[in-house]
Amino acid sequence: MMRVGLLGTGRIGSLHAETIAAHPASVLHSVSDIDSESANILAAKHNVDAKPADEVISDPNIDAILIATSTDTHSDFIEKATSEGKAILCEKPVDLSLNRAKECLFNVRASKDRIMIGFNRRFDPNFAQLKKSLDSDDIGKRELLTITSFDPTPPPISYVKKSGGLYRDMMIHDFDLSNFIMDELPETISAVGHSLINPEIGLEGDVDTAVVTMVYADGKIAVIKNSRRAVYGYDQRIEILGSEGLLQAENITENSVVKSTKAGVLSAKPKYFFLERYIDAFKAEWDAFVRSIHYDKPVPVTLEDGVAALALAEAATQSQKTGKSVQLKEIF
Numbered sequence: 001m002m003r004v005g006l007l008g009t010g011r012i013g014s015l016h017a018e019t020i021a022a023h024p025a026s027v028l029h030s031v032s033d034i035d036s037e038s039a040n041i042l043a044a045k046h047n048v049d050a051k052p053a054d055e056v057i058s059d060p061n062i063d064a065i066l067i068a069t070s071t072d073t074h075s076d077f078i079e080k081a082t083s084e085g086k087a088i089l090c091e092k093p094v095d096l097s098l099n100r101a102k103e104c105l106f107n108v109r110a111s112k113d114r115i116m117i118g119f120n121r122r123f124d125p126n127f128a129q130l131k132k133s134l135d136s137d138d139i140g141k142r143e144l145l146t147i148t149s150f151d152p153t154p155p156p157i158s159y160v161k162k163s164g165g166l167y168r169d170m171m172i173h174d175f176d177l178s179n180f181i182m183d184e185l186p187e188t189i190s191a192v193g194h195s196l197i198n199p200e201i202g203l204e205g206d207v208d209t210a211v212v213t214m215v216y217a218d219g220k221i222a223v224i225k226n227s228r229r230a231v232y233g234y235d236q237r238i239e240i241l242g243s244e245g246l247l248q249a250e251n252i253t254e255n256s257v258v259k260s261t262k263a264g265v266l267s268a269k270p271k272y273f274f275l276e277r278y279i280d281a282f283k284a285e286w287d288a289f290v291r292s293i294h295y296d297k298p299v300p301v302t303l304e305d306g307v308a309a310l311a312l313a314e315a316a317t318q319s320q321k322t323g324k325s326v327q328l329k330e331i332f
């Protein structure tokens, strides 16, 4: 049985606590958060102790650490937990700074097979099926990838301030998905982004609406579209055109009932947000982590994957600021 210490008891930490507790081969051992009220509430719910992070990390009765704290703490916690010999699942992104993330990767390189980054979308059953189909050569050579990722509503400004901006915080998922789907990194990245939804996001120097175009060595193209607001729900779609056909992964709706009348055809909205839409993906992600550590196999989403996605985010951030394309080799 894997005994797990959870750092961060906010939105995603609370969800991970449920997933850890529900898995037959893991148990939640203790939790930590600098917000002691939040930590105590989650600890009481799961009947475990709330302790300072250092005590959780150094506890010999804990086998694995799940890091779900704010992004600016991730590299430090990865290094500390590695030095205590723990297996780690760390939420995305690895860090706010690409250089710090690279340094972290260097410092923990001997343990990298036991450090997984939480790119949960790879574990979404539909996206995983799309990738399987591509790898089986069902649509021939990959040519044009389009990823649409719109949140239903922007996060609070307090979150935006610590997030590192849309490219590092939100589009990072899509950068990882494009790396996963294309099986290689792009050569050039061009980004345009604006603050159209909430002027306060713009005042923080961030954007809420953005499009990135990436071009690969052989000329194939990926386009990622992000918005922090879609009034109809969480819009999560992938489309890839290949030399022999097209693969599409559509939204998952709240139910499958379609009403057709003289007025038109009406179906349910997409599932509201990531907690609803990706619940199966989070469970599959955790299961993959537990199995990797149990069977002493390398984790399926590595710290290198996390650093690569962050490099694309960094390139996109630079491109948006300068209005010019960025060659990935200039920064990575």
Ligand SMILES: NC(=O)c1ccc[n+]([C@@H]2O[C@H](COP(=O)([O-])OP(=O)(O)OC[C@H]3O[C@@H](n4cnc5c(N)ncnc54)[C@H](O)[C@@H]3O)[C@@H](O)[C@H]2O)c1
Binding pocket: 007, 008, 009, 010, 011, 012, 013, 032, 033, 034, 035, 038, 053, 068, 069, 070, 071, 073, 091, 092, 093, 118, 119, 120, 159, 169, 274
């Ligand atoms: N995989 C996903 O789909 C997904 C979704 C949401 C968030 N995330 C990531 O998870 C992380 C947390 O996001 P969230 O939405 O849960 O944020 P949140 O603000 O709800 O929770 C973060 C928690 O970390 C705590 N914290 C901050 N610094 C700490 C420290 N030094 N020690 C202990 N606790 C500390 C905060 O008090 C807070 O309770 C972020 O890195 C975010 O990018 C991933």
